[in-house]
Amino acid sequence: MPNEVRTGIRAEEQRLASLRGGVEAVVRADHGDPFAILGMHQGGEGEPVEVRSFLPGALRVWVIDSTTGEVAGEAERVHEDGFFIAVLADRTQRFRYRLRVEFPLTTTEFEDAYRFGPVLGELDIHLLGEGTHLRAYERLGAHPREVDGVPGVAFAVWAPSARRVSVVGDFCDWDGRRLPMRKRVEVGVWEIFVPHAGVGQRYKFEIKGPGGNLLPLKADPYAFQAEMRPLTASVVHGLPHYQWQDEEWMRSRASTADRKAPVSIYEVHLGSWMRAPDEDNRFLTYAELAERLIPYVTDMGFTHIELLPITEHPFDGSWGYQPIGLYAPTSRHGTPEDFKAFVDACHRAGIGILLDWVPGHFPTDQHGLGLFDGTHLYEHADPRQGYHQDWNTLIYNFGRTEVSNFLLDNALFWLDHYRLDGLRVDAVASMLYLDYSRKEGEWIPNRFGGRENLEAIAFLKRMNELAYGNNAGAMTVAEESTSWPMVSKPTYLGGLGFGYKWNMGWMHDTLNYMSKDPIHRRYHHHDMTFGLIYQFSENFVLPLSHDEVVHGKGSLIAKMPGDDWQKFANLRAYYGFMFAHPGKKLLFMGGEFAQWREWNYNQSLDWHLLEEAPHKGIQSLIRDLNRIYRTQPALHRTDCDPSGFEWIESNDNENSVYSFLRKADDPEHVLVVVCNFTPVPRQGYRVGVPLPGRYAEVMNTDAPEYGGSGVGNAGGLDAEETSWHGRPYSLDLTIPPLGTLILERRPT
Structure with a gap:
């Protein structure tokens, strides 16, 4: 055997030996940097390029030149589980390619996800790192787009402590080995462009924690659509497009939120305002609600509708107050476009829309935010700070830059992208006090030894500044049940910056009075x-909200004394x-015609x-x-x-x-x-x-x-x-x- 041949064989053996550890890690779905192994690689200028792919179940693989359609070479199987390497001896320049793959029952061609570059730009990385990316929803999550003329979906998710993250879904047979993602180590975001994935496909993220343990599949925190419960997958959708027709309302709506304006709010739970009892008690669609609810509200003379949370939530009995999909309108009533059409119809009828927004806590469902990357990522690690005893929920870590950014981004998303007219922020008191509903020894004081949650206070102030600064005519309303001062005063005066505050004291005192027999x-x-x-x-x-007609409190009419x-x-x-x-x-709905029975979310x-x-x-x-x-x-x-x-x-x-x-x-x-x-x-x-x-x-x-x-x-x-x-x-x-x-x- 000639020396040059023998030398070439030894070099190839050494190259394969150096790759072997990476190949094994990819096959085990345990590689933290899959783009370093998969895709097209070149040892040095003038050397042959090679294409590496991991395709479980494949029999043969060819590399196809995308420009000419010609076969550039056939890959060799180097691992029995389906790892292939094609060394293209006559190719010394990188080129656009796709893969032709023979499976037992079919042969198909497709683009290789590992030939595409990063999803996030340098400005995105900088702003995410700073915690000032107030349109992060345009980059994180799942976004249909075209790259190099190839349609697909760009996925990105924040999971800084994860050992490996893969996107799984209908486009890869839910196989976590197929699409491990690239980690942008600067900000802990994992990303990948998946060619030929598309709108309507279901997906989740498969995450290995820092210890190598495989976590339950996680829904996308930035998903714009989700499956109908009890299913829990996110759905590829992209930012919903809609041709708004509410220009007149948007031009004049600042006058509707002014302190001198009449504001009369009809609080509604869309799932139980009206149903279709003759059709298995199904929910009304957003379109049906637009046809029935809006004329009713207009006829009754209310100025605004306040929606109990329509952010996606797995459990009907939470009424929406334990959401998992903060960026997704619930699929119970239709698509994101359908919800936009509902908002548009309200505006064209002269009705403002407020959303009950829940930034104070989130549920412990396995597919949600809890222990998202195997660590306490969104929540505090110490249960004295991170666990709500009353509601069995987890508390956001407002002091973490990325978490605060996630929530601020979400508030602006609803006001800007869905053109909502305001946010009613739920359970503000639980956010303000570190000892909320806790006994001595069950809470941790702030750095000054006090009971005030300084990080949550800073978050609420910033949220209000951004809401009012970026959305003319929008309002924010606090459900705050204590005597915290200056809740609805501007932040520059030392207030929290809300536009309005619920007067819980008035409600409790007056209902207490009205429940008494007149003689007393x-x-x-x-x-x-x-x-x-x-x-x-x-x-x-x-x-006079939903909270007063649930949990055995009876309806408003039932609280009144005397005969009928x-x-x-x-x-x-x-x-x-x-x-x-x-x-x-x-x-709250039903109070306007004195419903006798207590509110039931299920009918x-x-x-x-x-x-x-x-x-x-x-x-x-x-x-x-x-x-x-x-x-x-x-x-x-x-x-x-x-x-x-x-x-x-x-x-x-x-x-x-x-x-x-x-x-x-x-x-x-x-x-x-x-x-x-x-x-x-x-x-x-x-x-x-x-x-x-x-x-x-x-x-x-x-x-x-x-x-x-x-x-x-x-x-x-x-x-x-x-x-x-x-x-x-x-x-x-x-x-x-x-x-x-x-x-x-x-x-x-």
């Missing part, structure tokens, strides 16, 4: 007035008080009740209260301004009567509100007023059309020049039993 209400009189002590410390929303007539009258009077009280309004509202007059009357009342609230400046322009409210009499506990004034910009225009929370009509009840003139009865919750007894003031009465309550004029009123009156001053 005199002893709880100031439950109804206490909220005015702090009313103007925040921009408040008065919430009194229950309905109590509720009507309470609604009148609520709509006349300063603060924006929120009412439709009891729409048949509207065939009964008392329920129809409540619905008519809410419709009229919304109309008055929207058309009377005194009832909305000063919702957040103490100049717009003035007690006439707040201390008449013996009669359980309250009276107050509502005012706005015009000093000549005032509203007089009088509430009687006993079943006794009050004849000759005098209240002082500041101005003379005719006071028209624009609302009487005891009117016959609402199901009341018709006691009132014959449409209005004139002020008398009799001083009362320290005012020069007064009204000699007839106050209906369990009724609220709103009278508008009209100059003679």
Whole structure:
């Protein structure tokens, strides 16, 4: 054998020996840098190129020149499990290629994923590293695109501590050995372009933890679509394209969120507002909801719809508050495009859309974010910081740059890409306090020894700054149940930066009062007035939300005392008080027609009740209260301004009567509100007023059309020049039993 031949054989043996460890690692699906082994490689300039591929089940493999379509060479099997190497002796320059592969039953040609370059650019890497990539959803996740004229999908996922990450799915028979990903070590993101993968295919990530243990398959944190539960795979979709037709709304919506604007919110759980009981109780589609829900909300006079979370969630019973797919509208009602069409239809009808957004915690489902790369990546490692005892959920590590970026990016995603009009942030109190619902020894103080979660506070401030700074006319609302100061004040003044805060204290106090028998209400009189002590410390929303009609609390109508007539009258009077009280309004679905039973997420509202007059009357009342609230400046322009409210009499506990004034910009225009929370009509009840003139009865919750007894003031009465309550004029009123009156001053 000639020496040069012998030398060549030895060199080839040495080359294969040096590769053997890498080949074995790829075959075992245990290689942390598969692009260093697979694809086209060249030892040095002028040397032959070789193409390496791992194709389990393949019998023969050829390399095809993509430009000419010619066979550049056949590969040799170097491992029995299907690792092939084609040494192309007559090729000394890299070229575009594809693979022709013979399997036992077929021969096929396809592009090699390992011939394509990186997915992320240098700017992406820089911004991800900084935690300032506020459009990371355009890079991470699954994005259909074309590279070198080849259609496919670019996948990218953050898993810095993983030993190996593969994308698995319909495009690779869910075989984790087939598509191990490239690690961008600068930021811990794994990426790969998979040629000929496409929209609609299911996928997950197969991850080996740092110790080499194989984790449960993980859904894509940035997936734009997911399978219908109980299935849990992500679905390749890409950013949904849609031709918006809501330009008029977007131009003017800033005025709809202003503190001086009427904001009346209808809180809705899409899965149970209405179903199709004759079709196996199925969910309505987004298109059907647009056809039914939007005209209903418009007719009822609400200004906004607030959706319980529609971010993808595996368990119906969580109502959406334990989401796994923060970037995916739930597939229960249709596609992402269908949801965009729903939002567009709301806007074209003049209705704003708020989303209940859950950045405080996430569920422990195995396919979710928990222990995502084998470490406590998204959550705190210490359960005293990272585990919610009440909800069996995990708490985001807000102090980790990448986690904060993930959530900030998500908030902007819904406001920008889906053009939502606001976010109602769930469970803010649980985020603010390190000792939330914890006993001594069950929590870790902050660096100053305090109970405040400094990282969560910084996150919330930044979220609000970005939300308002990047989306004109959007609003943020905090569900915050404590006395944390300045929740709805700007961050530059030291506040958290929310636009509004739910007034949970008002809701608890007033419902406590209304649940009492009228004979005992005199002893709880100031439950109804206490909220005015702090009313103007925040921009408040008065919430009668889903939380008040679940877990054995009963419905709103069921909380009311007395016989059926009194229950309905109590509720009507309470609604009148609520709509006349300063603060924006929120009412959970079913409350607008006094549903008897407690809310059940698994079935439709009891729409048949509207065939009964008392329920129809409540619905008519809410419709009229919304109309008055929207058309009377005194009832909305000063919702957040103490100049717009003035007690006439707040201390008449013996009669359980309250009276107050509502005012706005015009000093000549005032509203007089009088509430009687006993079943006794009050004849000759005098209240002082500041101005003379005719006071028209624009609302009487005891009117016959609402199901009341018709006691009132014959449409209005004139002020008398009799001083009362320290005012020069007064009204000699007839106050209906369990009724609220709103009278508008009209100059003679």
